[in-house]
Amino acid sequence: MTPVNFPLPNVVPLIPEMFVATMAMFILMLDLFLAKEKKVWGGYLAILTCVAAGGLTLMVGSAESVSAFYGFFVLDAFSSYAKLLIYAGTALAVILSLDYIKEEFGVGEYYTLMLFAMLGMMIMASAPNFVTMYLGLELMALCTYVLVGFQRDVLRSSEAGLKYFILGSLASGFLLYGISFLYGVTGSFDFATVGSGIAHSGSGARFAVLLGLVFVIAGLAFKISLAPFHMWTPDAYEGAPTPITAFMSVAPKVAGLVILIRVLVDALPSLQVEYITIFSWLAVLSMAVGNLAAIAQRNIKRMLAYSTIGHVGFIMLGVIAGNADGYAGVLVYMTIYLFMSMGAFAVIVLMNREGIQGELLDDFAGLSKVRPGYALAMGLYLFSLAGIPFLGGFWAKYVVFIAAIESGHLYLAIIALLFSVVGAFYYIRVVKYIYFDDQRVEFNFVENRLMQATVAVTAVAVVAIGIFPQPVINICKAALGGII
């Protein structure tokens, strides 16, 4: 009988994950002991957790790819950079929640759920096989279902949560179904093994492989709101508490895109021709849906939901390019999108004390006369989202468009360009409301220093990246070193 050999796995790469999990539970416990007016401390602690996790990730991270837990976890520059974006997105969303959630019931659960969602994304970012990926994805998804429907007594919110849950379950089903086909063909969950298995599988397995490919793509496309798997997005965005809308607009998208790239690069490289075709259609459809439907919206959260769908369509150009420049473009895009989107939502939250105001486009009328600072910042985000040079959003589009053109997808770049012209309309329409229209409703601003600082920082970042894009591009290219 051979002695059982079970050494302690190398846990160092997982320190940030373990830290976040511990803190999430700690905040849940702490909340029980906090007086009602001190509940906001849970939020501050959550922000600190994100910041500290950032520090830990920088400490444990390395340019080399480190594997842990017998190939169930990987730490490389790619996942580290994605995690930093996820922390930033989460921390900013928590900041936006501080005033919004304070009066509500169950504050501690709220921040705990956000941190667990973040943990799920972190696991996704570091997943080297389908099991870990699914684990992280479901952890994230379950938390966000609850967060979307967090305002239980508001019909709109609970409806959104329920819809999101049902469709999310369907998407999970797709994903698992797809994974099962790939497992059936190759006998493994590990991305790299699946990749080589598919490459060596005979033509008899071709149909099973295609089934796997399409269902996996569908499951992941749901998470990143790629049309036609996007339908939940506008309803969920509108119904969710605004900070959660902000949260969902960035961090889960980062996690979803990162795992998508990893799956494509490691597990499905031999199907590149096939998935590029699929993604080309999905990208065009997303751009069309996002940019056209946004024009019809009167609610800014819904408008930004469609805007996200449109932007994901643009981002897919980087994935379609299918090379280092393209994937780096995806990271660049997400980095810049983080600032634009979070900034825009911060302004919405600042205008939105009672949970209603600041959601309709009309509510922004005349903002420039009352709060020129907010108006200017909002104008910058919107112009940046529209891709006006020289703001960050211009370079975001520029890098993915160039990557698409250089990899031979000129027609897609032209379509994207035309849709970004259409998109400019509804962004700039809001600027028109802000600057040229007369005030229609009484403004009632939230006065919160941290939120105001968020607005200032994101606005400066949008301008600064617009003028000096090269550092961001360089960092993103370096972050890609681990996987390509």
Place this chain on the structure above:
Amino acid sequence: MLNTTELLAIPALPLIASLIVGLFGWALKEKLSHTITTGSVILSAVLSVHVFTQVLGGASFYGNFWTWMLSDTFVVPVGMMIDQLTAIMMITVTVVSACVHIYTIGYMHGDPGYSRFFSYISGFTFSMLVLVMGNNFFTLFFGWEAVGLVSYLLIGFWFNRESANFAALKAFIVNRVGDFGFLVGILAIWYYFGSFDYREVFAAVPAFVAQGDTLHLFSWEMSAITFICLSLFIGAMGKSGQVPLHVWLPDSMEGPTPISALIHAATMVTAGVFMVARCSPMFEYSETALAAVILVGAVTAWMCATIGLVQNDIKRVIAYSTCSQLGYMFVACGVSAYSVGIFHLMTHAYFKALLFLAAGSVIHAVMAEQDIRKMGQLRKYMPITYITMLIAALALSGVPPFAGFWSKDLIIESVGVRELGWIGDFAYFAVLSGVFMTAFYTFRMFFLTFHNSNRVPEKTRSHLHESPKVITIPLMILAVGAFASGAWGVLGLDIANPEIVNGYFGTSLFVLDVHNPLLAIAEEGHHAWYHFVFSAPFWLAIGGIGLAFAMYFRETDMPGKLATAAKPVYTFLLNKWYWDELYERILMRPAQCLGNILWQKGDLGMIDKGIIHGGVVGGVLAGMTRMRDAQTGYVYHYAFAMVIGVFGALTYLVLKG
């Protein structure tokens, strides 16, 4: 080698001051605004003088600092070239600018746009310094456009006056014509030489000329070098107010007077002359271009002088005089006496700035009245303005030993010694008769303002007073320049001293020996100091002043009689040779007509109604409605969309094989 930091500081100081005051002027008190800008420009002037002394000692600088633009082989560096030509421009620009800054403190006091004004003039100083200090054609172009922009902003400074807006637009549009030519010239340089760098281009010129490239412009064959030089010169004509692009300069007097002094007399308008001198290694190889320079300069010198004879607006008299004097400078450059042209540029800067500032002081005293017919006897009220203006007037008229005499005399002599056929003869006639007219109109204006009878309206009369020190001190500083810069230039610096060919300027200007009029003058032999007594220009100037004295020193009926006797001529001159009317007929109206057609039929009719509202908007709206309606709110519709998506993708892939 000059200190790089010092060189960079010279343009950087006014730029930083301009940005601070421009961006935060609303929060700054008047005192802080002018302290920041004036202080930085004075510092810049001190540094420029320091650089100038080093250049006198033989130092120079040439180098690139950073890359501005890079696209394949198209490289635009930002660099400087400091030599004798640059150094003398630098001191001229900064010293006059510093005087104008100080003067402005008094002149613009209480104006609501006080900070804005200071921001503009400091920004102008920066732009002008970039223009003269750059080491390639692109920095030259940057400065060229930047000064044009500031000029536009300042002419329309009082933007609630319709006439000011009109004048600003006029200046901008007329300059566009010139700048287009200029840009064509610069791009032609890029096309033929593959570089913007002064040194590289100039070094390549002789070989390029020997190669003999020609090009056909309409059915006119010309050498490439002539094409380049003519294109560049079109730019100079626009910027320096040469016929037929001179029409904007007199109208630019709508701007505040300090601007007229700084931009529209002393510095910006001389950029054209500077550019021609800088490009002397190219112009020297094109007889055609040089002839064009002489012809345009001579026509302008003469024509604008005739218009100046009858104008009644004190600033317009000086403005036409500026056009005319710029014509002199171009004539000098055209006969290859570049050093003399630049020399006249410098002396002119001092005495013309002084003339304008003194006029501003007068205008200030008579409550913004600019009509010299409503002045008179002002010498009693404002002695300092009177004396300084007299010095400027004598300098402008070319009376020894004032500055203008030295430079103008050399120009006329240079034209005289060159054998250039009918163009040369005409130029000689123009500059000689110009001297007489210049002296006449200058002193006509001077006597009507300070002597003659007191025609100031009763209401204003009690207000008459000498301007405060902050205005008179710059006048006195400039008076020193207007008095001494000529003699200093010839005797002290050997600028254009016939004894020492190319004296001060050394290699910074290039002249072929066969062209050099200074060599010819030197061959004629040494002139005694009293030589001027035997020269025509001196007596013409005296004659002009004498005639003005007879007609205007006391109130006489001579001017009225003369105007009636020669009514057609008088009206013709009073209406400025009908240039504005001509342009309105042949350019403005057809352009407006064409614009109307394109706007109504093309833009509104075809594009807006046809393409946008017909096609694009309809398509987008239809797509929008479809997308919006697809979002029904039913979960099973959403799930259906997902299933269809998967099914569609699978079907496609399977069918494709």
